[in-house]
Amino acid sequence: MVLRLAGEAGQVSLAITASSAGARASVDQHAAEIRDALAKRGRAVTTAALLSYAQGFAEASIARGWWPPHRRENLHEEAAGWAGPGVVPAQPGAPGWAAPDELDADPLRDGAHRLDWESLRLAAVCRMLIESQGLGLLTQARTSGRAHWT
Secondary structure (H helix, E strand, C coil): CHHHHHHHHHHHHHHHHCCCHHHHHHHHHHHHHHHHHHHHCCCCCCHHHHHHHHHHHHHHHHHCCCCCHHHHHHHHHHHHHHHCCCCCCCCCCCCCCCCHHHHHCCHHHHHHHHCCHHHHHHHHHHHHHHHHCCCCCEEECCCCCCEEEC
């Protein structure tokens, strides 16, 4: 269950970062840190190592109280339903609580700014999994305008 949530969060976050050069650079930095962490433990970047890393990372993050940003919107709606009609939690830390800017943000326009550290880390794991399986992401070359695999 945790690994599925980690994969979902990584895929959503990776998609959001596609339109932001700064967010892509953050994902690159996270990927380098993951490679270093695996290397320090004598592990190669393999599908099995990345899945193990993602599961442990997600379990530790959830234990600290983290929840994927794309899932928080559902949490807000469900928590309001639990409290009763017309009641929205009004304090930080209450289930379903959201700051006004979280509820008002347009994720299609400015979603990259909503990604937290954990989401960027899982985006990096997701990208590394794609690469470890010999797949690449089709990107547009900035200088030539031709599509190429990276």
